Amino acid sequence: MMRLGTCYYPEHWPRDMWPDDARRMVEAGLSRVRIGEFAWSRIEPEPGRFEWGWLDDAIEVLHAAGLGVILGTPTATPPKWLCDRMPDMFAVDAEGKVRGFGSRRHYCFSHSGYRAEAARITQAMAERYGEHPAIVMWQTDNEYGCHDSVHSFSDSARDAFQVWLADRYGSVEALNAAWGNVFWSMEYRSFDAIELPNLTVTEANPSHWLAFRRFSSDQVISFDKAQVEIIRELSPGRDVMHNAMGFYPDYDHHDLGEQLDVVMWDSYPLGFLETFKFSEADKLAYVRQGHPDIAAFHHDLYRGCGKDGRWAVIEQQPGPVNWARNNPAPLPGMVRLWTLEAMAHGAELVSYFRWRQAPFAQEQMHAGLLRPDSEAAPGLEEAQQVAPEIEQLGDIGSPVKEVALVLSYTSEWVTATQPQGEGLSALWAAFHTYTALRAQGLNVDIVPPAASLDGYALVVLPCEPIVSDELVEKLKAFDDQIIIGPRSGSKTDDLTIPPNLAPGKLQALFEGKVTRSESLRAGTEHQGDGWAVRRWLDHLETDAEAELVAADGTVACWKQGNVRYCATWPEGDVIGEITARAADDAGLARIALPEGTRMRKSGKFTFVFNYRNEARSVPNTLSGEPVIGERSLSPAELAVFARD
Numbered sequence: 001m002m003r004l005g006t007c008y009y010p011e012h013w014p015r016d017m018w019p020d021d022a023r024r025m026v027e028a029g030l031s032r033v034r035i036g037e038f039a040w041s042r043i044e045p046e047p048g049r050f051e052w053g054w055l056d057d058a059i060e061v062l063h064a065a066g067l068g069v070i071l072g073t074p075t076a077t078p079p080k081w082l083c084d085r086m087p088d089m090f091a092v093d094a095e096g097k098v099r100g101f102g103s104r105r106h107y108c109f110s111h112s113g114y115r116a117e118a119a120r121i122t123q124a125m126a127e128r129y130g131e132h133p134a135i136v137m138w139q140t141d142n143e144y145g146c147h148d149s150v151h152s153f154s155d156s157a158r159d160a161f162q163v164w165l166a167d168r169y170g171s172v173e174a175l176n177a178a179w180g181n182v183f184w185s186m187e188y189r190s191f192d193a194i195e196l197p198n199l200t201v202t203e204a205n206p207s208h209w210l211a212f213r214r215f216s217s218d219q220v221i222s223f224d225k226a227q228v229e230i231i232r233e234l235s236p237g238r239d240v241m242h243n244a245m246g247f248y249p250d251y252d253h254h255d256l257g258e259q260l261d262v263v264m265w266d267s268y269p270l271g272f273l274e275t276f277k278f279s280e281a282d283k284l285a286y287v288r289q290g291h292p293d294i295a296a297f298h299h300d301l302y303r304g305c306g307k308d309g310r311w312a313v314i315e316q317q318p319g320p321v322n323w324a325r326n327n328p329a330p331l332p333g334m335v336r337l338w339t340l341e342a343m344a345h346g347a348e349l350v351s352y353f354r355w356r357q358a359p360f361a362q363e364q365m366h367a368g369l370l371r372p373d374s375e376a377a378p379g380l381e382e383a384q385q386v387a388p389e390i391e392q393l394g395d396i397g398s399p400v401k402e403v404a405l406v407l408s409y410t411s412e413w414v415t416a417t418q419p420q421g422e423g424l425s426a427l428w429a430a431f432h433t434y435t436a437l438r439a440q441g442l443n444v445d446i447v448p449p450a451a452s453l454d455g456y457a458l459v460v461l462p463c464e465p466i467v468s469d470e471l472v473e474k475l476k477a478f479d480d481q482i483i484i485g486p487r488s489g490s491k492t493d494d495l496t497i498p499p500n501l502a503p504g505k506l507q508a509l510f511e512g513k514v515t516r517s518e519s520l521r522a523g524t525e526h527q528g529d530g531w532a533v534r535r536w537l538d539h540l541e542t543d544a545e546a547e548l549v550a551a552d553g554t555v556a557c558w559k560q561g562n563v564r565y566c567a568t569w570p571e572g573d574v575i576g577e578i579t580a581r582a583a584d585d586a587g588l589a590r591i592a593l594p595e596g597t598r599m600r601k602s603g604k605f606t607f608v609f610n611y612r613n614e615a616r617s618v619p620n621t622l623s624g625e626p627v628i629g630e631r632s633l634s635p636a637e638l639a640v641f642a643r644d
Contacts (some may be wrong), residue, residue, distance in 0.1 A: 001393050002343045004353035004387055005070070005370060006034030007315060010058035011042045012358055017374075018058060021355060022065035025450035028369070028380060032349060033062055034314060036103070037072025037142045040121060041079040052128060063134030070241075070314075070351075071135050073125060073227055075118040076142040077104045082117060089114040091152035094198040101147070103362065104142075107221070108152040108444045109219040110160040115226065117371045122227045123234070130235030137239045139314070143266065144220050144242065150250040152215050153198045163193040164215045166191045169529045178494040179207035188453045206418045210495045213413040219252040223257070228259050243314045244305075246298055249412040249427050254448045257305035266315035266353070269294045269338065277423065284613070285596070288331035289636060292611035293435045294599045295338055296301025299345035300434075301407070303399075313342050315353035318379025318634045319367025327365070333636030335382040336389075337609055340628075343390060344607040346399055352383060389628055393640065397603020400442040401455040402588055405434055406464060408472070411519055414465040414491055421519025424536060424569065429463040429485060432571035436579050441591030441599045441619075453478050455587035461581070462570045465491040472505045481586040482563045483578060484510060485570045486517070486536050503565070512542030526554035531577045535569035548577065591621050597633070607642045608633065 006025060011020055025033060035058065036043075044050050044082045062069055083089065083101045090109040091099045099106055107114045118141075129135050144150065169175040172188050181187040185491065188194055197204035197212050230242050239261035244253055246268065259265045269290025273283055282291055302311040318335050319326040333429035336427055339350045357372040357377070364372075369380040411426035419425070424486040429445070435446045435462070445456075453459055460634045461467075461476055462485040473484060487505030498504035502514035516539040526533035546558035557578050558565040562585075566578050583590050593599065608632035618631045618639055625631070629639030 002173050002347055002384060002390055003032050004028075004030045004339070004347045004351055004390070005034065005314075006030055007034045007351060007354040008062075009038070009354070010035060010061075011039050011054065012095065013356070015057065017056070018061045018565040019065070022492055024066060025355065026065050030383070031066070031068060032070060032136070033067045033355075034070040034072060034139060034149055034351060035059075035062075036125075036312050037074055037139055038077045038360075040074035040077055043074060043125070044079070044121065047081060047085070050124065055250060058393045059129065059132060059134050060312035060643070062131075067134075068136035068288075069132075069134045070139055071129055072123065073118075073122045073141055073231075075107075075140075075227070075615060076146075078107055078114065079115070080226065086113045086117075088154070088156065090154070091149055092154040092157075093148075096153065096199060099248070103147075104148050104451065105516050108154045108156050109216070109223050110154065110156040112156070115223060115503060118223070119226050119230060120201065126231050126234035130231070130238075135235065135238055135261070137241060138231045139264075140224050140231075140240065140242045140260075142243060143245055144224070144256075145248055145250045146198070146245060147232065148250075148623060150220055151212070151611060153196050153555050155217075157219075158196050161196060161212060162191045163328040164218065165211065168211070179205055179211075179495075179601055180496060181205065183514060184570055194349070207396045207495045209417040210410075210413055213250070214410075216498060217255065217409070221252040221255045224256060225259050225305070226390040235504050239360040241312070241314070244302060246294065247427065249409050249416075253305040254303065254409065257302075257307055259309060262310045262312055263306040263347070264314040265298055267295050267298065267342070268315070268317040269334075269337065270310060270317060270328060271321040272328060274326050277428070280319040288328050289334055290338075290609045292313070292596055292609070293431065293438055296438065296595055296598065296600070297391070297431055297446070299342060299347065300405075300444055303346055304407075304446045304448060304451065310348060312347050312349035312351070314351045316342075316350050316351070318352045318369055318383070319377055320365070321367070322363055329367075329378070329636045330615060331384070331636045332378070333634075335379045336386045337611075337636050337638050338385045339383070340389065340607065340640075341600070341609055343393070343396065344602060344605070346396075346602070352379060353495040374405040382512045384639050392606065394626070396605050399445065399456075400443050400601040400603065401444070401445065403446050403458045403460065403583075404438050404451070405430060405437070405446045406449055406451075406454040406459065406461045407446050408449050408464060408466075410466055411464050414495060415463065417495065421536060424519060426463040426465070426487075429570050431486070433462040433575050433579070434459055434574075436570075436576040437526055437583075438598055439576065439593060440580060440591050442583060442588060443601050456482070457481065457588050458579075458582055460582075461485055464488045466493055467505050469505065471623065472508050475506075480562065480563075482509070483566060483582050483633060484563065484570065486538050486567045490514065490517075510542075510544070510546055510558075510565055512540045512558060512560070512565060514538045515541055526550035526552055526556070528556060528574070528577075531556065531573040533574065534572070538565075538567040540565070547581070548574070571573045591619055593619060604643055606640070608642055609638045610635060
């Protein structure tokens, strides 16, 4: 059964407040509490001098109240004395500016000295608390990459990159050939001559950039692995997790998930709606609710990254945040809805950030379950309301398999490096495709290219420029419906055009060749029947059926056997039409959901969520009376139906 928790910072509050805080957490239905991830300066105020007493007491107080402790390693916030000892440990941004002390995440993943210090503090914590009965889980660091901190352009990063390139390519001649460095006389005579791809006169070689993005991701993974190995040795039997973020693709979360027990993420639907590229209409319609697919998309993404599908929410927004352009409060009921939606997608924990709002420093305007004066904030009541509902539902069963949406992090690195049109991102192609599928009442699993496709009726590649031989073989053996999106198969592993043109290796299942691709400026449209070609157009030589043809003859979708090729950017009405046709051919039961309403089917229940700020009704195709909620859904309301 899913648990509830909160994030707590005992170092922020007087010792005599801790027992009452712990008591109130338990009374609210919480059973997990995360601590410690930013506390290095209190744990080790001077080099080698540890002050464990306050943390010992905090853990004992929480444990005595019956709370399981998730203990974080504090490596996201190296203290000032450490930075002064190693002034070259700071990351450097793409403009060559040092990212110094005064906030957090002020280190370069490639700095060997800082890596040693991170391992040292991790070992000290694990030696002291690894066998403590209160510790049920560990968190490594905090939000790798937050504040754009994966890509560092320091001397340490350059030196490590050169070693990484030598290991990957073996010889500089092989690198020159793979990157096409004969172009513009970019050939190198040795690996130590290769600089980082920033500060060039115009764009650097895209193959150079892709290699640097891969290297930077690998640096994150190896940094994390060092901590994981220490914790596993000194704290056996405890799970290890890390907290990922929303719409953040700069390192490969699939690689990270392979070495963790649980992948967790930090869910801030209102902050993400305001910060990322949603339309003004959506920002107004969902201002206090968040777009109906923000949380669900990441639930399904990180379930696909987690070992054995294990995932959770370690930071759930319970009120206004402090970091977006505008920071509204959630509509009453949304904290409960977000919590039960996470449960519907298989979360094993939802933990609210945070217990009490701090009255000082950078996040003093970031709400918690309590106000700074310790009175209850609105989110606390909703947490208390949802706790017995979670107990009532219990084990909800495994997710129902319907659609597999294939997404690799490399695909986003390719489109970020070589977009060929403003805003044409593989990550957002996946998001808009996901939205189209979910709006039809379908369950969507977001899976890596290496995942099994067994049990699915429809597989979608929204935009997957580099495809492996393994994925191609799995798709060839897949008898049900397949959708291939634009740019899929269009690049080699080193970001060059394949000899047989796009879709490259995917021609093994779709006989056609992309002869020309064009990106279209806003307002350029080729109108079809209820849909339009916008933003991108692939021109194909193929004998496939032209399934969707605009009034002017422009083809939006080609069909050959069980495979469809989407020749335009997969978003809006056109991907809605293509996915609907493929779902029908796959025998999937689509449901016409009211605008802003979403469904999720588990083995035992069907959940229906109303994200609109107006009433909605549960479709008649769902018969029976709900076990939670009503058939008429008020704003921010949900209903749960038992499945046969």
